[in-house]
Amino acid sequence: MEGFIETARAAYVIARRDFTAIIFSKSFFFFLLGPLFPLGIGVFAGGLGSQVSKDIDRPVIGVALTAEQSEQLLEAKKKLSASLGDEAIPDLLLLPDVAPDATNIKDQLDSAQKPLTAIISGSLEAPLLTGSERDVKRWQGRTALLAETALSGTQSIPVKTDYVASTDSSDRRTQLATAQGGQVILILLTMILAGMVLSNLVEEKTNKIIEILAAAIPMDAIFLGKLFAMLGMALVGITVWSTLGFIAVAAIGGGLPALAAPAVGWPIFCILLVLYFSMAYLLLGSLFLGIGAMATTVREVQTLSMPVTMGQLLVFFLAALTVTKLGEPIEWFAVAFPFSSPFAMIARAAQMDNIWQHGLALIWQGIFTLIIIRFSVMLFRRNVMKSGQSARKKGLWKRVRGR
Known part of the structure; x- marks a missing residue:
């Protein structure tokens, strides 16, 4: 118990350090402005699409x-x-x-x-x-x-x-749009924000900062702290973007898309959306930490992260395929598979009103996140620490040959 408390305390120190450094940096301000450009193009294209929709769907x-x-x-x-x-x-x-x-x-x-x-x-x-x-x-x-x-x-x-x-069948059909909308939001935010975990770790490996921290703090605490610091940064960014979006909608006078109310109700659905985004982010971020433990250069990062990104798209397609197949074997597989579980469960929240299943899903996703982090720590110790010893041996061999 005492070891767990020490690890949690060390993880909090790392998380506070990384979170403060990122939030108060100049680059974070430009990071917040980044999505405004594609958002402006999307709003313009949406206006054109809305006009076309009015002409077609009179x-x-x-x-x-x-x-x-x-x-x-x-x-x-x-x-x-x-x-x-x-x-x-x-x-x-x-x-x-x-x-x-x-x-x-x-x-x-x-x-x-x-x-x-x-x-x-x-x-x-x-x-x-x-x-x-x-x-x-x-x-x-x-x-x-x-x-x-x-x-x-x-x-x-x-x-x-x-x-x-309206009948029950028509209600279920209209809730499909809500389920699909929740899945799209999760995959877009996860793919946009999770990559920063990888770049942060590789940068600190290059500067040897991570090795200095590893000498003073358990690696499990370092990885947990970095992961939750990045999650906090992502939530801050989402809050800023959402606030600006609501202000823009109110100023323009437009309305939000009319989606059918999810089966669990909008308040619980929004809470679950935040929780499942957090779990999807932690799962993908922990996997990126493992990649960062193996990579030593930016080129290696790009080479190793591409299969993960493509795999994430395949996972999303799997979850999207099962939206209309509640209770079938392929849908149960999407629910049980950790990386597709957040997307499959947010679709269930839109179509099924029982709450207890979401508690079990979140616990399972959290356990698997800890397993991946543990495996990433093992990779880091094997690669980074071993590389340091190998470097010393090479330097010794050069000195011997020089004599």
């Missing part, structure tokens, strides 16, 4: 009225589009095979030849708008305006509504 409302009233509604649409603009009035699709008083109006929302936002049925004097609550509330006023224009505006038209209730 709302289409089906018309299940009599032939005469359908023609009146189409004429009303032309008049309103000319005065208010095309974007203000939804497109109309005639449904001649559907009777105005049909009982299967809801079924037509999925079986029509084009995706429909809602369906107008009944009559122009008493229109009935059927669709999801969000879409119906959005277009109820425009529907009334269309009906009033079709009847020459002689009276105010009340529009009745009929909401389509």
Whole structure:
């Protein structure tokens, strides 16, 4: 127990040293500014994509009225589009095979030849708008305006509504977007930030600082301290970027993408997102520490880290593949395999509401992180310490030959 406390205390000293040195350095400021350039390009491209999306995904409302009233509604649409603009009035699709008083109006929302936002049925004097609550509330006023224009505006038209209730299967389908979004956030942040662990260790190996620390502090504490210092730096960077992003969204006046609420709820999902990012970072960072223990030059670092980076992409693809395969063997493998476990578990958080499984997953990921760190320490002692002895032997041999 006393040895564990000493190791933890030494790890805290190393973590505080590295964290302070990085946070208050000039390079960290430029590191924070780095993502702003691709972010600006992404915002610009997103604006173009949003405009294209508006042109492609225009709302289409089906018309299940009599032939005469359908023609009146189409004429009303032309008049309103000319005065208010095309974007203000939804497109109309005639449904001649559907009777105005049909009982299967809801079924037509999925079986029509084009995706429909809602369906107008009944009559122009008493229109009935059927669709999801969000879409119906959005277009109820425009529907009334269309009906009033079709009847020459002689009276105010009340529009009745009929909401389509969401089912469990539809909720699960919409939660897939949340699951995939969480996985993408994890992989992007991990790949952007984890490489700094490797560069920091190689730099200190080159300057012989790591050997000085190894003479005074247990190597396990040094590696743990460096890993958690880098994790703290990464969390600071994420906090700064997130704050700037929210400020930019609020200033521009845009909205965040509408994602379905995860099964565990947004507060717990956000907490799990931070925890799983931390575990993914620690797992990949501990692996990079092992690579840094074997590498002596920047070229060796690039050569050794490339397979790890490619492997991380394969792990992400594995987790992304299993999003729709909950409970199947391949999904259980993604959950159990430590490097894909954070990505697979954040997808589970979006689709399953039980919390206990996340505690087990985090404990398992933490144990495997400690195993990798222990193995990295062994590699460091074998390579770095041995290289120092070899250097002394070579120097002695040169002196002997010189005589």
